[in-house]
Amino acid sequence: MTVPTPTPVGSPRITDESKRQALRNVNRRGGVLGMLWQWAQTFTIAVLVFLFVRAFFVEAFKIPSGSMERTLLPGDFLLVDKLAYGAEIPFLRRRLPGYRTPARGDVIVFEYPLDATKTYVKRLVGLPGDTLSMREGTLLRNGVVISEPYVVHSDPGLDPGNEQFGWQRPYLVRTAEAAGFGDHPTRNNWGPLVVPAGKYFALGDNRDNSEDSRYWGFVPAENVRGRPLVVYYSFAPDSGADFRWLSAVRWARLGERIR
Numbered sequence: 184m185t186v187p188t189p190t191p192v193g194s195p196r197i198t199d200e201s202k203r204q205a206l207r208n209v210n211r212r213g214g215v216l217g218m219l220w221q222w223a224q225t226f227t228i229a230v231l232v233f234l235f236v237r238a239f240f241v242e243a244f245k246i247p248s249g250s251m252e253r254t255l256l257p258g259d260f261l262l263v264d265k266l267a268y269g270a271e272i273p274f275l276r277r278r279l280p281g282y283r284t285p286a287r288g289d290v291i292v293f294e295y296p297l298d299a300t301k302t303y304v305k306r307l308v309g310l311p312g313d314t315l316s317m318r319e320g321t322l323l324r325n326g327v328v329i330s331e332p333y334v335v336h337s338d339p340g341l342d343p344g345n346e347q348f349g350w351q352r353p354y355l356v357r358t359a360e361a362a363g364f365g366d367h368p369t370r371n372n373w374g375p376l377v378v379p380a381g382k383y384f385a386l387g388d389n390r391d392n393s394e395d396s397r398y399w400g401f402v403p404a405e406n407v408r409g410r411p412l413v414v415y416y417s418f419a420p421d422s423g424a425d426f427r428w429l430s431a432v433r434w435a436r437l438g439e440r441i442r
Contacts, residue, residue, distance in 0.1 A: 242409065244292055244302065250393035251304060254290065254333050259436065260416040261304075263292050263409040271408070278405075285310070285383060285407060287324075290441055293385070294406040297399055304411065305395050305402075306333070309384030314356060316374030317397075320390060323375075331388075333442075338391040344369035347398045351376050370397060383407070411441045 246259040255261070265271075268291075269281035285291060285307055295301040309315045314325050320336060322329045348368035354376040355366075368374070370391070378384050382401035387393025396402065417436040 243415075244304065244411065246304065250387035250389050250395070251290070251306070252337075252389045252392075253335055254306075254388045254441065255304065255411075255414075256417065256433070256436070258418045258420040258431075258433070259414050261292075261411040261441065262413050262415050264412050265409040267410040268407055276405075285404075287313075290411050291383075291385065291402075292408045292411060293402050294408065295399075296402060296406060299406075302408065303385075305385035305387050305393070307383050307402075308386050309378045309396075311378050311380045311382060313378045313384070314375045315378065315384055316376070318372060320371040322386070333388050335389050336391050337389060341391070342369045342371040348373060350400050351397075354379070368397075373397060381405075413441065414439045 242263045242265055244261045244263050246255045246257055246261065249257050266279075267281055267283055268285055269278040271278050287307060287310060289307045290304060291307050292302060292304045295303050308322060308329070309324065316323045320339060320342075322331060344367065348370075351368050351373060352366065356375045356377060378401060381404050383404065384396045385402050386395045386397065414436050415438070417433040419431040419433060
């Protein structure tokens with residue numbers, strides 16, 4: 184026969200129900216902590232997946248200016264394919280192999296050569312070894328006039344020239360033609376100049392309203408970050424309407440592929 188353990192005098196009686204309640208309290212605290220731990224794990228994994236996808240696959244990019252009109256408009260949000268030319272491995276400044284190489288006519292996203300904190304989007308018009316020039320706003324590559332149906336001229340009557348264009352002189356092909364234009368380059372008349380190895384020449388489609396390679400030089404190959412694929416969202420930033428992010432949406436541009 185089991186003799187029950189006597190309860191000390193003055194101590195509260197411990198009943199079976201109080202034991203069950205204590206166990207429930209412990210389980211409840213463990214459930215809350217377990218839920219918080221699971222949430223923390225899920226959040227951490229989601230962040231890591233996001234960073235991995237952003238680093239190696241696809242990155243979002245917003246168009247801030249009109250330098251690529253009509254191809255791209257201010258307020259366009261793009262998805263940029265980083266695998267195309269080879270994604271950069273973070274912190275190592277090394278690249279994975281891409282599934283294609285940059286080609287003439289590609290729209291590319293790249294780090295601005297004069298300030299790596301800024302990202303630009305332009306059209307690639309010159310590869311290493313190409314000889315480029317411009318006459319009255321018309322682009323010539325290797326002596327051939329290039330058809331550019333995507334180009335717009337918003338201010339064709341002006342042809343400004345200043346010392347910004349002076350960087351071109353060391354790359355000039357010394358010909359009689361160059362003596363007339365190359366030594367005094369302007370926005371619409373410059374060259375011929377040769378694109379050096381490991382560099383690209385990029386221009387905005389809105390030729391009269393784009394600060395591009397004409398002004399600041401070549402794009403190093405290692406600065407290229409990817410190729411825009413599609414416009415996933417777009418709104419008119421100059422709209423004064425309330426809730427413009429919704430009311431000023433350019434619905435027709437959503438899902439538009441970039442060419």
